[in-house]
Amino acid sequence: MQQTEFVVLLALMVTATTMTAASDEMESKSCNSSFCSNAVPSGMYCVFGAVSKGEMKGDKGEKGMSGKVGPKGFQGERGVRGLTGPVGPPGILRLDDCSNTKKGILKYNDNVNEIEYCNGIKWLTLLPLAQLGSSSLLPASSCKQIALMYKSSFSNGPYWIKPSASDASYQTFCYGNEGWSLILKIDGNQQSFTYNSLLWSNKKTFQPNNLDLDDKETKLASYWTLPFTELRLGMKVDGTTRWIIFSYTASSLYSLIADGQYRGTSIGKSKWRSLLPRSSLQRNCNKEGFNVRSYHSHYGPIVSRARLGFLANEQNQCESPDSFVGFGTSCTQWSAGNSAGNYACCTPDNGPANIKAVGYIMAR
Template identity: 30%
Template sequence: TVDNVPNCNCSCSSGTCQCIDCQVDSDCQANETCQQNKCVSNVTLVLFQNATRYSDGTSASSCKEYLDGKAGYPKATQNGAYWITANGKTFRSQCRINIDGGGWTLILKVDGSKSTFQYNKPIWTDGKTLNPTSFSLNLEEAKNDAFMHVSFKEVMVYFRDLPTYSSYGKVTFGLTASSMHSVISTNNYKAFDTPVGRSGWFGALNILKGVTASLQANCNREGINVRPNTSTEGVRIGIVGNEQNDCSTPDSYIGVGGTQNESNTEPTAGNLSKYGSSNGDQKTATFAFVYIR
């Protein structure tokens, strides 16, 4: 040992000893060689069919694994499209590697002015993809395989204003699941592990160009499948409000997967408010990107 450090690969020179990674290749992990007493990966990150993967043909299980790296493999440093292999499925998704702490995997792109991701649509529960090759940050709606197959502990929702797409706001919250599909497909309410809070949702929208967020004063229930009453408003990922001092009949929401309970002009991503909401009636559609980590 060196200075009582166990399992030290020791190198000594002129009476001074230090711990080193390796002396020979066999001291290193598979896919590594020993170079100047350091284990160096032989594998690189390469582009394949418009997305990045490892040069040995394999891929990480999430964007977080690309960021953190694993034994014998390099760490990713750039945002972009990456190949992911999770739960026996290999697919492409967008990774935010060096923004917002990095390691975020894109699972959904939702245009709040359209009804594609309306609360009751099968897209939330059917286990099928939508435009799975649309893994860039364009305005094409998409649901990729990461929604069904990648586990996570955190969720981040980015809101972009429509129609100019010139400003954005975000919320981040804790939620642990084997996949987003495993949580949403139950149709049961699930609270976030760490809540955003009413002010957090307001802040994410108020920063958008031309947007003033609004909710009724009471209830303020947030989470997944937030619809206390099937005949009133709700949202798949977000927060709801009510004018009565309970959560029985909410009429307002901020989030993704809105109900469009009264008309298809209500946003499926963004903010719906009515019946005495804090900043009046609003029907604010946004474009939403949902990430997990």
């Protein structure tokens, strides 16, 4: 080797040795020195007061703040079309008006019980229907059914009914929009329906053609065939009829009366008295119901009785009542001769009375 080349090589070795010493000096700087006050070089850590490269990892820092929401991704591919659902119910065709688009359409008008058709301008009657209850071949089950069907077009009058499949069709008088069926009409001046009359215990009609709210007595087949939950009682005096209604459930009026057994009601004294003007009753006993009567220990059953009504007495017992309001009544002790109305004697509260009325019994 020549002398010049040796000198150059020696200089390079000295320079490298100097740089290594400087690096070692830097790594031994104290963490409290100005060196650690500044940014620590990459890959160097402060440990036990000295900087040591790669000897120990420091504690994990706190979680930084969330970054901003990234841009919306691409829309996915369209899914496969689902199965077709079932066919829905047909829509409602409004028939309030008749127009050219509805020409030829038929409809049922329940207000007048007719089938009508649209001619493109207005609704015209096509065919009036036979009214339910209009004949023995087309009977209703009751007057209530007839009234509900015809609503505002219903009118009082005779209709055919057949309460059950085992019954024969028969005519009755239907009254009021509530659908009341006439059962009995009693003239208090007559003796047809006194307490002991066989009309109360048999299944025979009596003058069944008297189908009106007149004074002519009648007993219809509805007496033993018509089930009910309500009774309507009326008494006509001097041309004015007064009514009361009360609830009572039975298979027929016959089932409540024919066997002669007493069955109580709770209509109330004042309500019974409201059937007649100037009514009068004694103050005690106050017994009411079906087959309401008394039995005197000495005279026997010879005082006031009613197939349906209210009895009263001046004494504080019911052995000898001398006053009544009711239907199918008798007061044999005093020969009152009153089969429907009000009778009172022996210190009644409104003076003696013998008011004979035309009585009506209806049911629904």
